[in-house]
Amino acid sequence: MELKNNTILITGGTSGFGLELTKRLIALGNTVIITGRNQVKLEETKKIFPKVHTFQSDVSNPEAITKLHEEVIKQFPQLNFLINNAGEMCKINLQDSSIDLNDVTRELEINLMGPIRMVKQFLPHLKTKKSAAVMNITSGLALVPFPLSPIYGASKSGLHSYTQSLRVQLKHTNIKVFELLAPASSTPLNDKFMNEEGFNPKTLMKPEKLIAVAINGLQKDRFEIYPGIARVLKIMSRLAPKFILAQTSKVGANSFK
């Protein structure tokens, strides 16, 4: 797809990949609208990128999505590209009795239900555009479990499956469906893993590099984009699934004892 003169809505644009996407997409000549829960972070982002438009909105809250849709469409009727980027990753011990029934599925609400509801809400509008796109940010962990974050992996596998179905269902429309299967990268999302046994920060990809690969993939209509080590995970998850699970199981293994 051509990456200029689009109007792009990015969920979670105040940090990590979302912030880097904002920077690159504005520089390419697009109008960029971002969301996030934290108003202070939205204002800080606006200071760095004065051209960005911000909306405080929680993607795990269906009413907030309805309100966001109403406001964005009113102010930016030319919106033609939705990037479902907002996400959280938690360490969860499935035997921990202090985690309640809401907390245990929080990542599903944000990482899986969020994008599904965003697409449901914005699809009729995107269909009115001559050229439109959706990009869902999943993960290499959509392809292989990461036992230290069991719900995260489930959310990204679910989003990967959903995205493939969405692409098939929208095949005869004007809407292109992209998926960015990102590898572990140096963003605040990974701060909590830095001291985990078996976690090697040296393997983290720089968000600048990752987003450069993503932009290139979008421009070349590569509907599944596998930057860096994500491509290795794709191959290994098919050729040697038990071996690769044994590797990801080493991270934080002491916490399951």
Ligand SMILES: NC(=O)c1ccc[n+]([C@@H]2O[C@H](COP(=O)([O-])OP(=O)(O)OC[C@H]3O[C@@H](n4cnc5c(N)ncnc54)[C@H](OP(=O)(O)O)[C@@H]3O)[C@@H](O)[C@H]2O)c1
């Ligand atoms: N970093 C990695 O290693 C990695 C690898 C593969 C995939 N990913 C995926 O890439 C995406 C971006 O991750 P990142 O590493 O850039 O994370 P990050 O630096 O922690 O940024 C997350 C962004 O999402 C926003 N956000 C979180 N929950 C939200 C919610 N409920 N509603 C709206 N906004 C929300 C955050 O702002 P607020 O907190 O203010 O809401 C922030 O702007 C996520 O989907 C993540 O799963 C990351």
